Amino acid sequence: MNRSFDALLFDMDGLMLDTETLSCAATRRAGAELGIPVDDAMLMGMVGLSEARCARYIAEYLASEELAARLQQTSRACYRRMLEQEEIPLKTGILELLDWAASQSIPRAVATSTRREIADVKLARSGLAHYFRHTIAGDEIARTKPEPDIYLAAAALLGARPERCVVLEDSPYGMQAGIAAGARVILVPDLITPSDAQRAQALATCGDLSQALAILKTL
Structure with missing residues (x-):
């Protein structure tokens, strides 16, 4: 496909x-x-x-x-x-999305503002670590979100051009980072409701990751 x-x-x-x-x-x-x-x-x-x-x-x-x-x-x-x-709860739809990406052999990476030590704990305890061969943490780059560095680094790890990547983000800072890197961004808001201007910048704004998966399948 x-x-x-x-x-x-x-x-x-x-x-x-x-x-x-x-x-x-x-x-x-x-x-x-x-x-x-x-x-x-x-x-x-x-x-x-x-x-x-x-x-x-x-x-x-x-x-x-x-x-x-x-x-x-x-x-x-x-x-x-x-x-x-305590339990680290997963967001709705993430397992479905990651299982689909794995079944399609789509390269993927984590780009998180969290420092490496804590990021590894979270990914391991949540059970998501095995879905990702590549991760970039916030203490491994010079400039963190909303600067584009972390997404540029993640794309480079995968050997992908940033403009051929889709970023999945929940925060406006993260969306700014993805757009600045040249990628398209699907926004799945968590605690912060995006403004109309921010929604306009996103490829799509979704209520959860199940909706994001439906969009990815059409791209």
Whole structure:
């Protein structure tokens, strides 16, 4: 079958794994423990950012590098415990989509803002690791999302031209990264509702990955 794409590039948190809610819960727990106010606006501003970008964002939001460092250190420890002890839920449709991609021998890679150590834990504990021979983590590139570097690197790992890749993303930052790399992006929103302008930039905006699969089968 002649497809209009050669490879699939996947975000991880919020796209394949329902971990953004875990991350928000960890930050709230850390804030409560430290007496640092954590509101919805802060949490939503962090979605899709790398750990380094989150640190800068929180410092600006709280107007304090010291408070930001304490909050991030405590929330990181809490999040790690949650990942190791609690179930990591999958997003609706991801197994169906990955099984189809594997059956069609479509090259695929993970491109996540999460640092390597944590990304490997998530992929292994969720059972998704065996679907991917290639992964790029946020601490392995110079510039993280919304810059295009991570998707350019993922395409290069697969030997695919970026413009022949389809990126699957849940966040506006991730979509910006995919588009900047020259790829087409299917947006499957998680915590953040995209604006009309953002929807217009996407190849499609889907309610879940089952809908995304239906679109991929037509390309």
